[in-house]
Amino acid sequence: MREPEGMTTDPEELQEEEKDKKKRRWLLLLLMLLLLLLACVCWLAFRYARQPEPLPEMLPVDVNYPPHYLFSIYGVDRPVGVAVSPDGERIYVAETGGERLVKIFDREGNPLGSFAPPHTTPAQRSPVYLATDHLGRVFVADRLQNVVFVYDEDGVFLDAILGPELSLSEYVAEQVDGFQPEDMFVFNWFEGVYYRPASPEEELAEAAETAGPEEGARLLPIVDIAKWGPLGVRFDGEGRLLLTNTSGDHYVCVVPVEALGATPWRDFNPIPVIFGTAGQGDGQFLFPNTAVIDSQGRFFVTDGNNGRVTVWDREGNFLFYFGRGTGEGAISLPRGAYVDERDRLYVVDAVSQQVKVYDVSGEEVGFLFAFGEWGLDDGQFNYPNDIALDETGRLYIADRENSRIQVWSY
Template identity: 45%
Template structure:
């Protein structure tokens, strides 16, 4: 049997790598020429810097001699990106909620009902019922809570449409005062009736705003009075409430023929309100025009200080400058993002405006960080299922990115989160 031949691989010859030649040193003449080029480049840069400095000095000198406006420098506006939240859960033990707000620490959720017993119900962060409250000595027939706002101290400011007042409660739901006119509070009225000061140990035991009857106890005993508010305190028919970042209370006034926005400075709300005498800034009037409102609801501000007003019956959001001059409006018409009946609003991170469109049964989100408001997207749609809306009327966003929506006709508070 023949032995098979094994072919040995033929060695491949490779050329040895030639080592790189060492760099040739520069001659003194070449080194001098290279240094000369560097000196010329440095001199050119210094000359350019000197020219720029002369231009700046000349412009500054011209301005100092003849103070004319400097040329405008156009800086591109940085536009933020609005993000979509996701549905988390619902709080169902509420009857026709019309407003929602949170305590400063975020651990208490307050929901004002327009149905049932018309209470303000309090829940913990997980949606468990804690307690409820209402104006003392009243029943559901003579109280009608609407929008509310909570200040940094935890005081709850709640509009009552029946008494046409802004009731003020402590964090535990005890009525401690009420704004009952443009320049009048309950404690100021009591002080005027008590010789100029509020008696010690004051506790309001009955406040029936619709009939202007007030009963309170103090160190002087029990007393019942009938409130006769001077005419200079009107018009006063508050509806929407929001605090801005500086603690100013911004409310909408829907007095007949006088629909407007009013701003109470933060300083006027500090401490005891028995000397309440705010200098109120007011803007707008009633009507369909550009500088007018028809049932304005809530007011929020963007990072530049512009005011945004949900102009309910005009089906739009009205925008005013920090100086309270009319600027523009948006959301009206048949285009994408058009509003039907805007109600509660909140300014989210990055100047993303969230508007509760009650009739549209959705939340409409607009990016207002640029020069022109831009519709971004909708949150939710009409329906009875979890995560859907039936007349959403108010929205609150806390510091953790949670959204709380008063879903009125579904009798619940929905909780979403970024």
């Protein structure tokens, strides 16, 4: 019987053919793996090209060295406050020169917009420190208006905190029958509180008799809270609002997260934790600028005119202070502060023209390093005032008299 053409029964040839098949399968598999790898590389390259960002900082806390300068964000006039959105995609900057706006930038420093308290002139406002909460809302302390203004992520005005236990919408609701969330209300310390209902005609007719910045707005008397003048604004990991106060008395005010739900806050009744008084002794402040918290729940407060950082326990009991005097780690004029995920405390020293970094992971505080010096060039500071970090290890520093935000990274 004749064998079909192209086929063989020779065992050696069959074995050889089987080997070839195996080899081809392996080659095919290898090719697929290489293609998969190539696809991964291409995808990563494409992703990086679309959204370049440094790798998360992976160093343990005991390996510490200063970060390096990346670039600067210009287009701001004498900035004193800086904050980063929860996703790290937006940078908010409070400026005290020019129009005195809060300006929004993306991670590359491209301008996205700006905002200010409605119906205020530049001479009537002075935004200083600001912070974002987990919802992306922006809280801005205004030193001339004596309130904390609250905006959404795009800068749309939502409400204001007029005192430790009073919000603007709550105050308006007390003054006006039938207040609705959609109604317009504006706070201007120098003029009054403007209120205009969204629709009712009788309210409009009544309000039309009063001149105001909005047609048909009613002017309500300003409310003046004793011993209230917010300056520093920060949030802790639990979502609590940490404020410093420098009017009437000098203290820290902690607003619980439960009071900071959806705006407007018509029932703003927090039970704030307040600690500290004005003075130079233990447990006292002279112009506390910012309050931040570490992983142990301790408060670290930059005690500006006392040239030190004071440390308080979770309940607001004074523990100790550091940084006063001269020598390594000494502070001249502490302003903005931040604690990163590895319990490193960053303190902006405005007069030393540096950012000083401390290890606060243990019971005692250890000085790690400082970076920056006075100057006008890249990486040099001219009265820096505030700092914010994002989760990728980037540092944003408000470089006041150089009118820029410096971006540093590890």
